[in-house]
Amino acid sequence: MHIPDGYLGPYxxxxxxxxxxxxxxxxxxxxxxELKSRQVPLLALSAAFSFVIMMFNxxxxxxxxxxAVGGAIxxxxxxxxxxxxxxxxxxVLQALMFGDGGITAIAANCFNMGVVIPFxxxxxxxxxSGNSDIMSSKRxxxxxxxxxxxxxxxxxxxxxxxxxxxxxxxxxxGTPLYMPYSLNVTVPAMVMEHALGFSILEAVIxxxxxxxxxxxxxxxxxxxxxxxxxxxxxxxxxx
Amino acid sequence: MEKxxxxxxxxxxxxxxxAPLGLLAVGETxxxxxxEEIKExxxxxxxxxxxxxxxWSAPMPDYDFAGGxxxxxxxxxxxxxxxxxxxxxxxxxxxxxxxxxAKN
Numbered sequence: 624m625h626i627p628d629g630y631l632g633p634y635x636x637x638x639x640x641x642x643x644x645x646x647x648x649x650x651x652x653x654x655x656x657e658l659k660s661r662q663v664p665l666l667a668l669s670a671a672f673s674f675v676i677m678m679f680n681x682x683x684x685x686x687x688x689x690x691a692v693g694g695a696i697x698x699x700x701x702x703x704x705x706x707x708x709x710x711x712x713x714x715v716l717q718a719l720m721f722g723d724g725g726i727t728a729i730a731a732n733c734f735n736m737g738v739v740i741p742f743x744x745x746x747x748x749x750x751x752s753g754n755s756d757i758m759s760s761k762r763x764x765x766x767x768x769x770x771x772x773x774x775x776x777x778x779x780x781x782x783x784x785x786x787x788x789x790x791x792x793x794x795x796x797g798t799p800l801y802m803p804y805s806l807n808v809t810v811p812a813m814v815m816e817h818a819l820g821f822s823i824l825e826a827v828i829x830x831x832x833x834x835x836x837x838x839x840x841x842x843x844x845x846x847x848x849x850x851x852x853x854x855x856x857x858x859x860x861x862x
Numbered sequence: 863m864e865k866x867x868x869x870x871x872x873x874x875x876x877x878x879x880x881a882p883l884g885l886l887a888v889g890e891t892x893x894x895x896x897x898e899e900i901k902e903x904x905x906x907x908x909x910x911x912x913x914x915x916x917x918w919s920a921p922m923p924d925y926d927f928a929g930g931x932x933x934x935x936x937x938x939x940x941x942x943x944x945x946x947x948x949x950x951x952x953x954x955x956x957x958x959x960x961x962x963x964a965k966n
Contacts, residue, residue, distance in 0.1 A: 625894060626893060626894075627893075627894055627915070628914040628915060628917045628918065629897075629908075629910060629911035629912065629913070629914030629915040629917070630893060630911060632910060651963075654959070654960075654963040655963045655965075656965075658960060658963045658964045658965070659964055659965065660961075660964040660965075661863060662960070662964070663957060663960035663961055663964050664867045664957070665866070665867065665870075666956050666957070666959075666960045667952075667953040667954070667956040667957035667960060668867065668870055668871065668874065668953065669956070670952035670953060670955070670956040671874060671948065671949040671952050671953035671956075672870070672874055672877075673952075674945070674948035674949060674952045675874060675877045675878055675881060675945050675948065675949060676877070678881045678884045678925065678941065678944070678945055678948075679877075679881065679883065679884040680884040680885070680887035680891075681884075681887055682886075682887040682888070682889055686889045686890065687889055687890065687891060687892050688887040688888075688889045688890070688891050689891055689892075690884070708956070708959065709952075709956055712952055712955050712956060712959075713948070713952050716948060716951055716952055717948070718918075718920075719918075719920065720920055720921055720922060720947065720948075720951075721920055721922050721923065721924065721925050721944060721948075722918065722919075722920030722922075722923040722924065723920075723924070723925070725914070725917070725918070726917055726918045727914065727917065781893065785893050792910060794909075798906070798908070798909075799908045800908050800909055800910035800911070801908055801910045801911050801914075802893065802908075802911070803900070803904055803908050803911075809892075809893070812892050813892060813893070816892060832870075835866075835869075836866060839865060839866050839869075840863060840866055843863070843866070
């Protein structure tokens, strides 16, 4: 899902820089107010983990390859704003050092993978979990669904960004200047290959790590501030 | 907490060692074709795409040593090295940022 240079025309990539700069700024502010010292090693690990996960290219029938991102679990454990920072740093390094994703497209890629994935992941997880016990298996399933939805929706966003290029940028005779395929090709292609392939991997990764942290120290989860949940965590730890 | 960090770190190291498995997936990724691949598909290369495609020369393009490695072994070594670079820089940067940001 790393959009290279030359696929998005200036209208699109400039628009994403304008969108992302305040998001990065606000994410930094949120990190300042929300991050606890004991979460710092986990934050560092999460970016490293995301980097390596994205190197695992998986083939799917039809000859395409892709990868998971690990962004949903980062959003669920550390919060979506921490996810923005961790994944953005990873994507910038991938673009500058390894040519994975374009320089002009950094902001668009950070939006798709660094904003959409942790936010969709976190809110879908919260929505399905509701008031269920922090230790419940319902939450493991919620995390898996969150993983699947987050990567699929991010793929949809990338598909739309690709598909609007022939409309936005073409020569007088209609030759596309940037991404040549239109929405009716790019959206189904991006969504289908993720929905049936890479998003399933994202779901598994999310659920496995979720279940592990839930079992080991559920007090780490972001946003579990209610007294009832704190009691349940305490009971689970002392049991 | 230490246990979680330790075990997740072990998991991460195992992933890094097995990272070259990601090289086995030959095939194109949708929307990440080079200009040559687009030419094969469409017969033409969109002019803007061609112009922008080599805007930036990354020091280790495609997680490989510059120029592309000859053998699978060398590619695998380069791939693992890329994983190490990524882990050290991403982890290090976030640790630094986190330490600065964390309140208590």
